[in-house]
Amino acid sequence: MPHEDKGVVGLFADPASAAGAIRELVGRGVKGLSAQSPAPYHELEAALGKPRSRLGWVTLVGGLTGLAAAIAFTTWTSLEMPMLVSGKPIVSTTAYVVIYFELMVLFAGITNFIAVMIGSAMARKGGRFHERATVDRVAVFVPAGSPGEVDAILRRHGAEEVAR
Amino acid sequence: MKDTNAATAIQRDIAGTLGKPGGLWYLLFLTCLGMIAYGGYWWSKMLTEGFGHTGLMHPGMWGMMISSFVFWVGIAHSGTLISAILFLFRAKFRTAVYRSAEAMTVFAVLTAGLFPIIHLGRAWLGFWLFPYPNQRELWVNFRSPLVWDVFAISTYLTVSALFLYTGLVPDIAAIRDTLKGWKKKVYALLALGWRGTDSEWRRYVRGYLFFAALATPLVISVHSVVSWDFAMSITPGWHSTIFAPYFVAGAILSGVAMVITILVPLRKAYKLHSYVTGRHFDMLSRLLILTSLIVTYSYGVEFFMAAYGTNTVERDLFIFRATGDYKFHFWLMVFCNCVAPQLCFLKRVRENIAVLFVISLFVNVGMFLERFNIVATSLSHSHDPFAWGNYWPAQAEIALYIGSFGWFGMWFLLFLKVLPSVSLSEMKEQAAEEAHEAQGEIAHAA
Numbered sequence: 001m002p003h004e005d006k007g008v009v010g011l012f013a014d015p016a017s018a019a020g021a022i023r024e025l026v027g028r029g030v031k032g033l034s035a036q037s038p039a040p041y042h043e044l045e046a047a048l049g050k051p052r053s054r055l056g057w058v059t060l061v062g063g064l065t066g067l068a069a070a071i072a073f074t075t076w077t078s079l080e081m082p083m084l085v086s087g088k089p090i091v092s093t094t095a096y097v098v099i100y101f102e103l104m105v106l107f108a109g110i111t112n113f114i115a116v117m118i119g120s121a122m123a124r125k126g127g128r129f130h131e132r133a134t135v136d137r138v139a140v141f142v143p144a145g146s147p148g149e150v151d152a153i154l155r156r157h158g159a160e161e162v163a164r
Numbered sequence: 165m166k167d168t169n170a171a172t173a174i175q176r177d178i179a180g181t182l183g184k185p186g187g188l189w190y191l192l193f194l195t196c197l198g199m200i201a202y203g204g205y206w207w208s209k210m211l212t213e214g215f216g217h218t219g220l221m222h223p224g225m226w227g228m229m230i231s232s233f234v235f236w237v238g239i240a241h242s243g244t245l246i247s248a249i250l251f252l253f254r255a256k257f258r259t260a261v262y263r264s265a266e267a268m269t270v271f272a273v274l275t276a277g278l279f280p281i282i283h284l285g286r287a288w289l290g291f292w293l294f295p296y297p298n299q300r301e302l303w304v305n306f307r308s309p310l311v312w313d314v315f316a317i318s319t320y321l322t323v324s325a326l327f328l329y330t331g332l333v334p335d336i337a338a339i340r341d342t343l344k345g346w347k348k349k350v351y352a353l354l355a356l357g358w359r360g361t362d363s364e365w366r367r368y369v370r371g372y373l374f375f376a377a378l379a380t381p382l383v384i385s386v387h388s389v390v391s392w393d394f395a396m397s398i399t400p401g402w403h404s405t406i407f408a409p410y411f412v413a414g415a416i417l418s419g420v421a422m423v424i425t426i427l428v429p430l431r432k433a434y435k436l437h438s439y440v441t442g443r444h445f446d447m448l449s450r451l452l453i454l455t456s457l458i459v460t461y462s463y464g465v466e467f468f469m470a471a472y473g474t475n476t477v478e479r480d481l482f483i484f485r486a487t488g489d490y491k492f493h494f495w496l497m498v499f500c501n502c503v504a505p506q507l508c509f510l511k512r513v514r515e516n517i518a519v520l521f522v523i524s525l526f527v528n529v530g531m532f533l534e535r536f537n538i539v540a541t542s543l544s545h546s547h548d549p550f551a552w553g554n555y556w557p558a559q560a561e562i563a564l565y566i567g568s569f570g571w572f573g574m575w576f577l578l579f580l581k582v583l584p585s586v587s588l589s590e591m592k593e594q595a596a597e598e599a600h601e602a603q604g605e606i607a608h609a610a
Contacts, residue, residue, distance in 0.1 A: 039593035077303035116371035123363035136171035
């Protein structure tokens with residue numbers, strides 16, 4: 001879910017402080033929190049408590065498509081040009097296993113990359129962005145209209161900067 | 165006030181290695197271009213005047229080009245070992261070294277892929293290797309290990325390049341946000357709009373894990389398939405079930421050695437001592453010992469099987485390898501791959517970066533000789549004594565081999581100046597974890 005365009009942003013020097021602020025805000029009933037960071041900090045992930053990505057299913061579908069394509073392609077081309085080689089069957093399944101495996105991994109890899117990049121692009125659509133939070137700071141975004149003293153909580157946990 | 169944040173320091177130190185190159189970089193780059201020109205000149209002669217320029221002659225129809233191909237594929241493998249397999253095992257020491265190893269993988273596969281194309285002779289018909297619809301309704305023979313190899317190497321190049329690029333995206337974004345002008349635009353294009361929001365990281369972390377999970381069996385399959393280029397034939401010395409695991413272990417040995425060979429000067433040139441530490445070299449040298457022992461065992465098993473079995477041609481071939489016209493290459497290979505790495509059992513050696521660097525060079529030489537021995541001895545001493553004949557590389561093949569180092573070096577040098585050679589995001593993540601652990605220890609002590 002993209003983070004809100006309007007609201008409060010707190011900029012932290014370290015992920016532990018940002019995670020502390022998120023935990024307190026969540027505890028006070030604030031919803032729709034999001035963060036931006038230069039690395040995948042586990043503390044932030046745990047504090048935000050969002051579910052694990054289901055990207056694996058997309059990668060699995062990609063891999064299975066590759067496997068099916070490999071089986072279909074090797075079978076079809078062998079039947080299209082039925083040539084006996086070393087007395088092996090026309091459709092030499094055992095020998096084709098290597099092709100099945102390689103195409104399965106190739107399709108899964110390409111699908112995985114596209115899924116990560118397209119999924120990420122969809123996730124960040126329209127959200128706010130702080131330039132330093134890809135470099136050396138952690139930004140916590142709190143949606144507008146959140147209950148409680150958001151600014152004070154962010155500052156108490158060590159936010160270097162709180163902006164609207 | 166100076167910013168003492170660990171992430172700031174990591175960004176400053178590692179991103180600081182990019183930018184305007186120094187005199188040494190230009191010297192190395194020009195040397196690489198010179199090596200490419202030397203190899204390119206001989207390749208152009210081979211294309212225009214024929215393969216008479218090479219030492220290839222019946223029965224030695226596979227020579228140094230195929231040895232070089234296997235050598236470079238082997239070099240590629242440890243990059244995947246370090247980036248994918250050690251990632252799955254959560255080995256923290258990989259963080260500082262995996263990016264250069266991964267880049268090395270992509271450039272080494274890019275180099276390896278040149279040799280089968282050159283070896284075709286009529287390189288412009290290289291697309292015949294791939295299945296494509298054509299008027300004659302011809303398709304490739306999927307039963308052939310050489311076609312398996314085409315699929316394995318193409319998949320490996322694609323997946324390892326995507327793996328490298330995926331890891332680079334957050335780092336490119338981090339560099340983008342510290343730049344201005346046209347450079348910012350270029351990095352913005354490459355960063356694919358990355359912002360580092362938690363939603364992006366959730367997808368990224370899963371995607372990266374799947375890449376590692378895909379790359380691990382892939383890397384094993386690729387060198388197994390390369391070994392089957394040999395093992396599926398009935399040529400003595402090649403037709404062996406041990407070839408796949410033996411090749412995989414050898415690939416990792418040569419790759420780890422190449423990682424050390426590259427990291428030692430890289431660390432010195434870019435003053436990365438606080439990131440690539442003695443511990444990293446210690447762990448790499450332990451990997452060197454492990455893989456060297458597996459390779460040594462494989463050499464022993466090959467000889468044992470030949471001696472204990474009843475195949476006289478096989479037995480004769482192994483006697484020829486150790487005592488025949490290639491004995492110098494054979495024993496030098498044994499020294500480089502089996503003896504020299506054992507020095508790493510000594511803590512003193514593991515801690516001495518200069519000695520480790522020399523050992524890594526020995527292994528690089530040894531692993532090339534291994535491939536040369538496999539290719540040259542078996543073909544020159546096969547079943548029919550009437551068809552025996554030694555293969556020795558001509559200047560053209562040596563030039564191509566030298567040129568391949570120039571090609572590899574050129575890409576690597578460009579990489580060093582354009583993209584971070586140590587992962588920014590993983591180093592920042594590790595620094596935060598270490599700070600967290602340190603705080604926990606202080607709290608526990610209090």
